[in-house]
Amino acid sequence: MCYINKRNVGKNVIIKSGVEIGENVIIEDDVYIDYGCIIRDNVHIKKGSFIGARSILGEYLYDFYADRKNNKHPLIIGENALIRTENVMYGDTIIGDNFQSGHKVTIRENTNIGNNVRVGTLSDIQGDCTIGNYISLHSNVHIGQKSNIKDYVWIFPYVVLTNDPTPPSEVMLGVTVESFAIIATGSIILPGVHVYEDTLVGAGSVVTKDVLKESVVVGNPAKHVCSVREIKSKITGQAVYPWRYTFKRGMPWKDSNYDEWLKSLKIDEN
Structure with a gap:
């Protein structure tokens, strides 16, 4: 059974069986x-938008459990x-346009996500957490509270992005990842x-200290090995980084x- 105020439902909306809808819900x-x-x-x-089967949107925050309100x-x-099956997304959250998620993704409260983000x-x-635009988080990624991820990461x-410097404690120091950075598989x-x-x-x-601009760091603990500009493609022998000059799918x-795209933005501003 599905319950909803029809005045808050747009045109060409499909709601399959077994869906339960609360109050003050707007479906465009x-x-x-x-x-x-x-x-x-x-x-x-x-x-x-597409909401996959058995997803929960607007999940209760902690205050609900005090008085069940x-x-x-x-x-x-x-x-x-495009939200695939069994996602759980809490309230007090804003998600931008063209969002895509895999299966069984959890997004907790007070998260602000930009446009064209994939999780x-x-x-x-x-x-x-604050997550910018054109971010790609692959499978099994853990983003700790207070994380700040800028555009094109x-x-x-x-x-895993951690946040507790002396666990367990009441202190949370979030990780900041600036634009165009890449964090490869299995890093902490x-x-x-x-x-x-x-x-x-x-x-x-395992990154224990700040990673400076255009640096490549590797190891446990991670150490600087070179500039990203020194890395060459094993296939072509050409420079690979900064990656925005060699990769554009989905961008x-x-x-x-x-360069042409950036120039067009400056023209539009004028």
Whole structure:
């Protein structure tokens, strides 16, 4: 059985059986909600979005368990989201346009996610996080509370961003990852570390201190080995980094190149 105020439902909306919908829910045009979803109070799903089976949107925050009352904690999901099966997304969260998730993703409260973000299967964003635009988080990534990830960052499978410098404690020092950085598979970034622009953290690294701009760091503990500009493709022998000059699939400069795209932005500003 599905319950909803029809006045808050747009055109061409498909809601499959077993969906439960709370109060003050807004569903815009061309939204598809698959079997068995729970849409709690104060959720806004924008047009063109797909919500996979058995997902829970607007999940209760901790204050619900004190008196079993769902206080107002809105969840906003941007246009053209593709949310696959069994995602859990808490209230007090904003997700931008063109979001994509794998299966069984968790996004906790007080998270602000930009546009064109992808979050892989079994990843966990622990809340109080800021995530920019065009971010790719692959499967099984753990983003600790207070993390701040800027635009155009790649984080590969099994990466952990930590936040407690002396566990267990009441102190949380989030990790900051600046634009165009890459954190390769299986790396652990310790609390309060700042990973600067255009850096490459090698697979399996344990990063205990800041990673300076355009640095490559590898190992446990991670150590500087070279500049990213020294890395060559094993196939072509050409320079690979900064990667925005050699890779464009899915990026806003996909139809030209990074320099031309950046130049067009400056023209538009004028």
